[in-house]
Amino acid sequence: MHFTKWQACGNDFVFINAAENPDIKSISDQAKLICDRHYGVGADGVIFILPSEAADLKMRIFNSDGSEAEMCGNGIRAFAKWAFELGLVNEKKISVETGAGILYPELLDDGNVRVDMGVPHLSAKEIPVLGFGDGTVVDKPLINGGTGKHYQVSCVSMGNPHCVIFVDDVNAIDLPGEGHQLEIDAHFPNKTNVEFAQKLSGNHFRMRVWERGTGITLACGTGTCAAVVAAILNGFADKSADVDLDGGSLHIDWAGSSKDHVYMTGPAVKVFEGDISL
Numbered sequence: 001m002h003f004t005k006w007q008a009c010g011n012d013f014v015f016i017n018a019a020e021n022p023d024i025k026s027i028s029d030q031a032k033l034i035c036d037r038h039y040g041v042g043a044d045g046v047i048f049i050l051p052s053e054a055a056d057l058k059m060r061i062f063n064s065d066g067s068e069a070e071m072c073g074n075g076i077r078a079f080a081k082w083a084f085e086l087g088l089v090n091e092k093k094i095s096v097e098t099g100a101g102i103l104y105p106e107l108l109d110d111g112n113v114r115v116d117m118g119v120p121h122l123s124a125k126e127i128p129v130l131g132f133g134d135g136t137v138v139d140k141p142l143i144n145g146g147t148g149k150h151y152q153v154s155c156v157s158m159g160n161p162h163c164v165i166f167v168d169d170v171n172a173i174d175l176p177g178e179g180h181q182l183e184i185d186a187h188f189p190n191k192t193n194v195e196f197a198q199k200l201s202g203n204h205f206r207m208r209v210w211e212r213g214t215g216i217t218l219a220c221g222t223g224t225c226a227a228v229v230a231a232i233l234n235g236f237a238d239k240s241a242d243v244d245l246d247g248g249s250l251h252i253d254w255a256g257s258s259k260d261h262v263y264m265t266g267p268a269v270k271v272f273e274g275d276i277s278l
């Protein structure tokens with residue numbers, strides 16, 4: 001199978017073009033091996049590029065444990081650059097069908113990609129998160145069932161679920177321990193991505209992430225959007241923010257109402273191409 005490896009703020013993906021590999025219908029079973037950093041190519045996820053009847057192209061994303069996610073923010077920036085490079089699209093602004101609806105990445109002249117990520121979903125039912133009624137979950141107390149630890153959480157769906165926790169020092173967090181226990185906490189019927197965010201100054205944040213189905217990654221695009229939405233809802237930021245992740249920085253804009261779209265701007269870089277026998 002021919003593949004191309006991309007990274008976006010250090011969040012890395014093996015891309016498979018369905019047109020080049022017509023026999024492959026799903027990669028769920030093989031995603032674990034492909035993503036393995038010792039026995040496979042090594043990546044946080046596997047992304048399929050497919051034809052779409054509703055948009056220019058369709059994207060499917062599998063986490064490194066083989067589970068399929070609705071959306072991937074870092075991945076869609078790489079997806080847009082790769083599709084343009086391959087000549088699958090001719091315009092710099094394209095439409096992409098995802099599990100989170102149709103989204104619109106645009107290649108910018110400086111090499112970055114700006115993505116219209118759609119609206120954030122804020123009701124507990126849509127996220128989904130249990131135990132908080134039907135309204136929004138902004139700065140609400142949650143006791144983790146596994147560790148007994150107390151948190152103030154803000155939950156946001158960008159098509160996939162995120163639990164954002166603002167802390168004084170992200171470096172002091174035991175990310176493998178706390179992240180995993182929150183990912184599988186009973187409040188989250190579909191599990192959750194977990195973001196620990198720290199306000200540095202004004203609209204400038206630092207964030208570390210534990211991703212559902214993958215674990216610690218150097219960055220998460222949907223997670224960064226969710227964290228900025230949560231920051232604005234908590235009154236920690238207004239309208240836009242820059243977020244420093246372990247693998248790079250992202251700029252997020254959101255005007256602040258549930259009808260406003262979230263915009264994410266950041267880099268994506270091709271690393272290498274290759275072939276793997278499955």
Ligand SMILES: N[C@@H](CCC[C@H](N)C(=O)O)C(=O)O
Pocket residue numbers: 011045061063068069070071072073074075160161193211212213214217219220221222223
């Ligand atoms: N790294 C991604 C998110 C990938 C999916 C996530 N692990 C999930 O299961 O929801 C991003 O950049 O958004």
